[in-house]
Amino acid sequence: MTVSACSSDSQKKGAGVSAGHLCDASFDSHATAAVKKISGVTSFEELAGKNKYGEPNRFSLTRAHKHLGTSLSPRTQCTVYKVSDESGYPFLQIDFKKLTYTPKREVQEKQSGLQKDVFYPIGTRAWTGKEYATSLYFPCKAVEGKGAKPFVHVAMYSATNQMTSTSTSKERMTILNSVSREFAKELGCLDEARLPARLPAPSK
Structure with a gap:
């Protein structure tokens, strides 16, 4: 997935907030530290205003739950910008959706080729790949039905110029794991999410 620039600066909030307030306060202390390290800054903002559905652009776990479907939706995205950055590209964009298939690590490994993906033993499958792509799948029986399997996919992307040179796979997965845990709580399936x-x- 390619992260695109924001089309209007007026959609962004003017005052910045710390990492702990982002994405409906879903970053724990470990994720907050990781955000600071890979961004190189301490002040951030999310989109302001309302979307075309009349709902706030600012991310909410409750709204993401309400609108969770099998395709990507702007209503299930958390988009974060650095206050100091003028490029219009997001520092992080995190997407949530249901799955229509069962994720399997061996399939991912075959698709990875020489990309040197790094896998983590959490959820059903979790990995970081090239160009700052980070994905995590976790089991959740609550979302099964209407073509959806009992799994949730949470993915994080960033524009290539937004990460510091010290950014590592560990920090990216730390952030995504924290957000995924909070979303699993919202869905009522943290106990099974692993x-x-x-x-x-x-x-290994």
Whole structure:
């Protein structure tokens, strides 16, 4: 997925907030530290105003739950910008959706080729790939039905010029794991999601 620039600066909030307030306060202390490290800044903002559906652009776990479907939707995205950045490109964009298939690591490994993806033993499948792509799948029986399998896919992307040179796979997955845990709580399936409070070492 390619992250595109925001089309209007008026959609962005003027005053910045700390990392702990982003994405409906879904970043825990470990994720907050990771955000600061890979961004190189301490002040951020989300989209302001309302979307075409008349709902706030600012992300909400409750709204993401309400609108969770099997395709990507602007109503299930958390888009974060650096206050100091004038490019219009987001620092992070996190998407949530249901799955129409069962995720399998061996399929991902075959597709990866020489991309050197890094896998983590959390959820059903979790990995970081090239160009700052980060994905996590977790089981959740509550979302099954109407063509959807009992799994949720949470994916995070960033424009290539938004990460610091010290950004690592661990920080990116730490952020995504934290957000996924909070979303699993919202869905009522944290106990089955297999998302630990602390990120374990990558799989061998």
